[in-house]
Amino acid sequence: MPPWAERMTPDEYCQRKAAQSGSSFYYSFLFLPPERRRAITALYAFCREVDDVVDECADAQLARTKLAWWRAELVGAYQGKPSHPVTQSLIEATRSYNLPQELLMEIIDGMEMDLAQTRYPDFKALQLYCYRVASVVGLLAAEIFGYEDRRTLKYAHDLGLAFQLTNIIRDVGEDARRGRIYLPIDELARFGVPTGDILHARYSNGFRQLMAFQMDRAEQLYEQACAQLPAEDRRAQRPGLVMAAIYRTLLREIRRDGCRVLDRRMTLTPIRKLWIAWRTWSSN
DSSP: OOGGGGGSOHHHHHHHHHHHHTOHHHHHTTTSOHHHHHHHHHHHHHHHHHHHHHHHOSOHHHHHHHHHHHHHHHHHHHTTOOOSHHHHHHHHHHTTSOOOHHHHHHHHHHHHHHHHOSOOSSHHHHHHHHIIIIIHHHHHHHHHHOOSSTHHHHHHHHHHHHHHHHHHHHTHHHHHTTTOOOSOHHHHHHTTOOHHHHHTTOOOHHHHHHHHHHHHHHHHHHHHHHHHSOGGGTTTTHHHHHHHHHHHHHHHHHHHTTSOOSSOOOOOOHHHHHHHHHHHHHTO
């Protein structure tokens, strides 16, 4: 843990971890009641912690050791013995909401995939990764936000998949610089895009067509997810709708910019995210 963590409560640590990330997720739960906001912030902070292990450890074996520590920490937390501020805060949330230990373990499984796999042969293979690192988070978040109709879990699953595909689209260049290509290899071949073009940031008409295809798929998933959200749960699930509005705006900006994601990372300004969040929250 960083030195500043010792001077904070577990909730304050999670809040700082979430705010430091600058993620759009942070803006999606700003308007929640305090108890639910604390719970979702703890869940997000947990995701950031395990994701940072993979992104910041150059040594894969060290990263595996750290992820193993987090697995043991989760087991200890569910036995009433959390030692890290994130699990201390997260375990409080499990007393109010149904956050199964096995789903949190699946998130770690997804992060661990990044240590062993840098290519995905097809979309079906990519979907397992997306399920673990994003759809599972969506399912846990749905529990925190609350729902009456179990069809809301299908919405949360598909929305998580759409979010992760948006992340993949936005981060093609950044991931390539880490040696990773998440775009399915068979789809690169279909559009005539060699993996070398991705790794060396070479644009082509084929690449732009490939990215348009990816963005169309993501948009279809947003439409599919939102269509599955039962009316009686729409108000409770507003944070997901906020996030969808922010991410769909990001997709439109990437498309407008000519899909230039190999040598730059498209972002929305904090004030624009806040405006979208407020507008979406107020209208649902």
